[in-house]
Structures are given as structure tokens and as C-alpha cells.
Amino acid sequence: MVDTTSERGAPAGSHEQLRRYNYEHFWLGHLVADLVRTARGEGVQPGAEAPDFELESTEGARVRLSGFAGRPVLLHFGSGT
Incomplete structure (x- = not known):
């Protein structure tokens, strides 16, 4: 399998981080x-x-919805791979 993560716009070497993000945050119980x-x-x-909430970005930073107060926000929940 060829790692094309960097070709999709993600930083090189982040493939493992994206894979871990998908499996740790989207499990059957939540669904x-x-x-x-x-x-x-x-x-x-x-x-x-x-309601306000906080999540971890694919880069590892903590992001709160309230941090975008007063600005339009589009939430896209999906796979990073």
C-alpha cells in the first residue's frame, strides 16, 4: 500500500495520526x-x-466551537482518509 497522505494535502507523516483519529472517535456506540x-x-x-463543545483537530490541537463566536462556521464531520 502506498502512503498518499501528503498528496491529499495532509502533512507528511500524519497518516498514523489520521488513522488513529478515525478509529478512536467514530465507534459504533456513538453511532x-x-x-x-x-x-x-x-x-x-x-x-x-x-451547544459549546471541544474536539481535537487532526493536527492534535484542541478546538472549541465558542472560539468561533460571531463568525459563520461550517462543521464537517467525516473521515480524514
Whole structure:
């Protein structure tokens, strides 16, 4: 298998970090819990203010939603690979 991580715009050598990110943060328990909450109509309603949260970026930095207050934000949750 050829490591093409740097070709996709990620820093060279970050392939292991991206692989670990995918498997540690997106596991089946979270998926099932989210599906149940969605089916029950729970969660943030359209037009409501999103709750503050903190996540780790693929570069390892801690990022808080509140750090972007007053600016438009697009949240994209997906695979980094």
C-alpha cells in the first residue's frame, strides 16, 4: 500500500495520526446513540444555538466551537482518509 497522505494535502507523516483519529472517535456506540436520539427527535432544533463543545483537530490541537463566536462556521464531520 502506498502512503498518499501528503498528496491529499495532509502533512507528511500524519497518516498514523489520521488513522488513529478515525478509529478512536467514530465507534459504533456513538453511532447507535446518535441514531436513537435522532429517531426520538432529541438534540438541537433547527434555528437554535448549538451547544459549546471541544474536539481535537487532526493536527492534535484542541478546538472549541465558542472560539468561533460571531463568525459563520461550517462543521464537517467525516473521515480524514
